[in-house]
Amino acid sequence: MTGRQVPNIRQKHLGSELRKLRESARISQKYASEHIDGGQAKLSKIETGRQHIRRLELIALLDLYEVDDPALRESLLSLLRDTRKKGWWHQHxxxxxxxxxxxxxxxxxxxxxxxxxxxxxxxxxxxxxxxxxxxxxxxxxxxxxxxxxxxxxxxxxxxxxxxxxxxxxxxxxxxxxxxxxxxxxxxxxxxxxxxxxxxxxxxxxxxxxxxxxxxxxxxxxxxxxxxxxxxxxxxxxxxxxxxxxxxxxxxxxxxxxxxxxxxxxxxxxxxxxxxxxxxxxxxxxxxxxxxxx
Structure with a gap:
């Protein structure tokens, strides 16, 4: 038996970080959503960890939010890779x-x-x-x-x-x-x-x-x-x-x-x-x- 549903925790963390960056840049969710496919509903799901974001979409948002720190950009891209990697456990x-x-x-x-x-x-x-x-x-x-x-x-x-x-x-x-x-x-x-x-x-x-x-x-x-x-x-x-x-x-x-x-x-x-x-x-x-x- 399991308790409260656990989403992909890395995906949820990535979404939370993107929301913080958007708010720090003082950009509305509606405006930011125009830079990715799927509109505001999709971005809302991304920011709450309920939907994957593609690599190019992530880069587009980081550019929009003027995230210039190479280390921060790479850490978020690495987090995205980790949300999709398949480990040995997938054979089970x-x-x-x-x-x-x-x-x-x-x-x-x-x-x-x-x-x-x-x-x-x-x-x-x-x-x-x-x-x-x-x-x-x-x-x-x-x-x-x-x-x-x-x-x-x-x-x-x-x-x-x-x-x-x-x-x-x-x-x-x-x-x-x-x-x-x-x-x-x-x-x-x-x-x-x-x-x-x-x-x-x-x-x-x-x-x-x-x-x-x-x-x-x-x-x-x-x-x-x-x-x-x-x-x-x-x-x-x-x-x-x-x-x-x-x-x-x-x-x-x-x-x-x-x-x-x-x-x-x-x-x-x-x-x-x-x-x-x-x-x-x-x-x-x-x-x-x-x-x-």
Missing amino acids: DDTLDAEAREMLSLEADCDRIAHFSAMVVPELLQTPEYARALIEGLGPHLPQEQVRRRVELRVQRQRILDRDTPPQFICVLDEGVLHRPVGGPQVMAAQLRRLVVLGRRPRTLLQVVPLCRGVHPGLHGTFRVLFHSSSTALDVLEVTDSTGSRYLHDDAHVETHRILFDEVRAAALPSRDSLELITHIATTLASTAGNTA
Whole structure:
């Protein structure tokens, strides 16, 4: 399930910037619309992110608004290119809706990810075996081909963490996540060992909120925020519950959850202590798996 419809966020941002430039130039929407095909109705849709603008139309408007700064012109042209680019995720168009594709696009381009998970290991950190067990457990009637495709999608998404300059990934887990043996003790032990390996990377930071904390701010539920240094207008919040994910990109929701994430981090163990805890639980699970083999 999805929440309020998320348009192409880059397209909406581009439209907003064009509106600001037009107003700064003291040009009416009616007059500006005479310089593109489609009239005022089309320009209105462009400025609210509900319609694409062609490259030549964008250049015409920038000229009309006397935007001479080369850096600003190039940034807006680059934003236009980004609204239309197709990433690797389009090979999954048969299983992804428009909102999911937009989120994957923003995920691929973000500079920082703040993720709190109250129930399971985040998808970007899952081993294929853990992912398969989770997908099958939550969708027992899914055809195996769909299960395979979903696992493949998660593995492909994880490549952003293997880049030369990956996004900074700050992940906080409720300790209950570590004790839930998804796929059984052996699969879970391997998953926890994977977390330790990832948690030692320079751009990845893992923290755990211990069970002894009792009630903490993260009990509101799982969420993550994708941050973009190029423009805060591209920042987006994903809130996940039993019904699925909702995507919100308005400043108020993003800021509220940024603050909430800081509060959750304050309740968590430091990274070093968290990795030691994860290692301890993994060792215990591996021993359990060995005894039951």
